[in-house]
Amino acid sequence: MLTRAPLTPRPLSLTPGHGELLLDERTTVGASAPLDGVLHWLQSALRPPTGLPLPRSSAGATITLALDEDLGPESFRLRVTPDGATITGGGPAGVFWGCQALLQLLPPAVHRKAPTAGHRWAIPALQMYDTPRFAWRGLMLDVARHFMPKHDVLRIIDLMALHRLNTLHLHLTDDQGWRVEIRRYPRLTDVGAWRHESQVGAVSGAPADGRPHGGFYTRDDIREIVAYAGQRFITVVPEIETPGHVQAALAAYPSLGVTGAPQQVWTRWGVNRNILNAEESTVDFFTGVLDEIMELFPSAHIGVGGDECPKDQWRDDPRTRQRMAELGLTTEQQLQGWFVRRLGDHLAAAGRRPFGWDEILEGDLPAGTTIASWRGSTGAVTAARRGFDVVSCPDDKVYLDYRQSESPTEPIPVSIPLTLRDVYGFDPVPPELTAAEARHVLGGQATMWTEHADSPRTVDYLLFPRLCAVAEALWSPPGGDFPDFERRLTHHLRRLDAFGVEYRHPSGPRP
């Protein structure tokens, strides 16, 4: 019976029972008040595909949601008998993840948006207990290189929920675009959100169509994304890149740059030499941006970027050299450290935690900073040993913009191959860490850079099914067995089919 509905991610403990629970016209749902939101979500998920009314009942409901504070906040117990189902979580998030497990026990058609023919809405009897290995189970989405319309971001959030991922790191700004409205600096989006395509298609093969590319999220778009994610127990962590990867901001406000020269939103990919100047006025500008960002995003963490910042312009600029002398700094690395520290202190003073790529370890950092470790695991090791929390996203394991096979016909052949099996082998904790150091590893995240993913369809192709493997690496205990994962995936792909995901088929790209 269980092989009919194998779960992804792999459950910690599951004991099959006898018989099944059949959902029908008489099925009711119930929960206590703190779980109203989860209950509404469950009704809104089950009603469209089943066509069942699923009314709320105050006592003796068929499906009951409950809390038990002895469990961890994201942990849950699921008990299904022919008479009913109970999902008990340590907190509302645990109940919600239990609901996701329940959905996976139903036929894949439960992921459709309207009723289709001939489904028995049966759930196999069982007892299950599950708890996530990591608190940060993330996906980083680069909406700067190619803008992702809000509707598609909401869809990605639903797909994250299905895989019990709980953190969406939005890379909102880069050389090629600024994607969030900032009221006090309207040119950031009036100018910085639009570019003329020139290098598009260099790898993906898509022809540039000559139209400007762009878009951005208004403040209400962001509020909607944050609230929609919140209803699914997903935290949205924003990132504003500094002091490199800023050409879109320089196009809007050239005086933020070292040279002050007019710029266009960048139309190439790669590492850009144009970086921010280290003036007090630039710190003020970005603390102002971060103030508006903090108004919109309630997340504990706020990203300040920090990766790939070539220091040539600082080295060659007499004013910057003078500034360094005033600040008593001798290297450009220290100057980057000074800049990141100023923004980090501003965030910390507001009760938030700075979050940046592992390059920021080259400078002095406020306590409570969290590091996204991307250059292999060296950043994770250094950060954990220095007492900083870490989110592991090593490029050789979870960079889902990288090509999915060695095949010469593999579409979007970026960088080194990262096969499903490679990704499945991801462990966020580098083996050289002691148990005490490893406690700094909050978890991990897949990264979806979009230089060569110019549409949501291409993002689907690159994310799936590799994101399913990442999700399991972040939720389930270590030591998963790839052939077992592949077997479960065969079934899981039917869920993705019903959902409408254009994944890469594990046997290879289809003709």
Ligand code: TNX
């Ligand atoms: C490096 S990873 C970058 C990104 C690129 C990515 C492409 C990181 C922090 N910086 O700007 O999009 O490589 O794979």
